[in-house]
Amino acid sequence: MSVLIFIDTAEGHVKKASLEAICYGAKIAEQLGTSAEGIVLGTVKDDLAPFGKFGVKKIHHLNNELLDHLDAQVYTKVIADIAEKIVAKVIVFSNNVDGKAIAPRLSVRLKAGLVSGAVAMPDISNGFIVKKNVFSGKAFANISVNTDIKIIALNPNAYKTTAGEGTAEIVVVNIPIDPVKVKVTGVNKTSGEVPLTEAEIVVSAGRGMKGPENWGMIEELAKLLHAATACSRPVSDAHWRPHNEHVGQTGTAIAPSLYIAIGISGAIQHLAGVNRSKVIVVINKDPEAPFFKAADYGIVGDAFEVVPKMIEAVKKLKGV
């Protein structure tokens, strides 16, 4: 018996969301009195053994470049094989782009109940109950998993990573893989940009910015804070910003440590996607903006005056 954690990579590097999944899976293993093992598919640039410090005893690595791009069907078969081999009772994914594609397939293949979007440790005192996000951040549901094998897809930024001591044993896996059917022909990646769902800090702006030409100060503030940029739905609908920046109920749901909302009124649909943020700062010239009710800190003021002052203050703080 063991806990298996899917460790996913981007361009050969282990994703931050995977570190959270490892720490979460290791904690579950500790609760169940068993050990945590990881699985990595495709070629990697990172040295995997040091990831043992996050709590995995072994990492199964299938080093095959055909697995460098995601084909959920092929991945599922391999992960199911390893899970069966090590008798995994709990399988943990990050609920990110890869986890969302693979975990549901694996659930069917192993007839294992899936909780996607988990936000807390399972309660194993009476059954196996996992708290997840529902109604796009407006509520939580406690889901009881009734199968022998359980699969959990952990929301990014929902579990804190802690590093201890230890080195993982690397187990080189050599099993044949099925033919890849989803062929990747092009990648369009904004290099150096912090992925929105993984970002610790997000600087987001809305219609109050008046037009796409005014986003320079938003980007500058984000860069200084090592933050990702985001926007409200009207901004993305008007094509001022790319649609992948849209956060809210019908865009991306995020849970950073700090969410700075500039010129966003805070419609209920927007709040739903961001209200799991640890700290929310709202800058809006309208004191009646509903967003202030959901905020921890706020400034009633014009973004065009406040944001440049924030940039100066952050520069001063960081000594740049």
Next chain:
Amino acid sequence: MKILVCISKTPDTTAKIAFTDNNTKFDSTGVQWIINPYDEWYSLVRAIELKESDASTVIQLVTVGSSETDPIIRKALALGGDEAIRVNTDSQDSFYIASQISEVAKQGGYDLIFTGKETIDYNGSSIGGMLAELLNLPYVSLATKFELSGNKAVVTREIDGGEEVCEVELPVVVSCQKGVAEQRIPNMRGIMSARAKPLKVVEPSGVNTLTAISSFELPPAKAGVKLVSPDNVEELIRLLKEEAKVI
């Protein structure tokens, strides 16, 4: 070309979320129901666009739900689509729903199956992947663009910090999100013709669930906002650094 579009009913995006029966059931009192936005705005509209460029395309809609779902499926038919199938059962967990849809899909011989990226109520993002596994088909999730090229689908999908383009032979299951299409409003002609379109009701097949909801919770209320003067922005940055410890 035969397309199956999966349709789910969800509370309106402005609906107040509350629970009854000792926090074990969603309180639907006064709730306005809508088509799940991802199903409507992106998968359904993209299917309609594909039919507009190739009139021989057949669009079938499928939903899992009781007769209360009929107004939603009629609204979807008003937007477009040739006929609808409703599996007559209250939806339970994702595995149960995906299994019911897969039974419909097995009968239909579809080239393409569209789902939304997730529903805005249970946020599982699971039906597409489960369906693909049940049907032993490839799955492309979180599509932001979808094109057909002969017997292939050319799909742009989200990856962390960007997008990638991939090609896959039909049949395939694709989950759609923003970018795939633009929201449309049904016109009078569509609404009138929807009444005459076939809505077939089929009984569910016996499938076990894998999970169950044991209770719901609402998030704790915020303590209240601490306002800082616009003339003292440095104070805000100090609070974020020293009090909140987030920068």
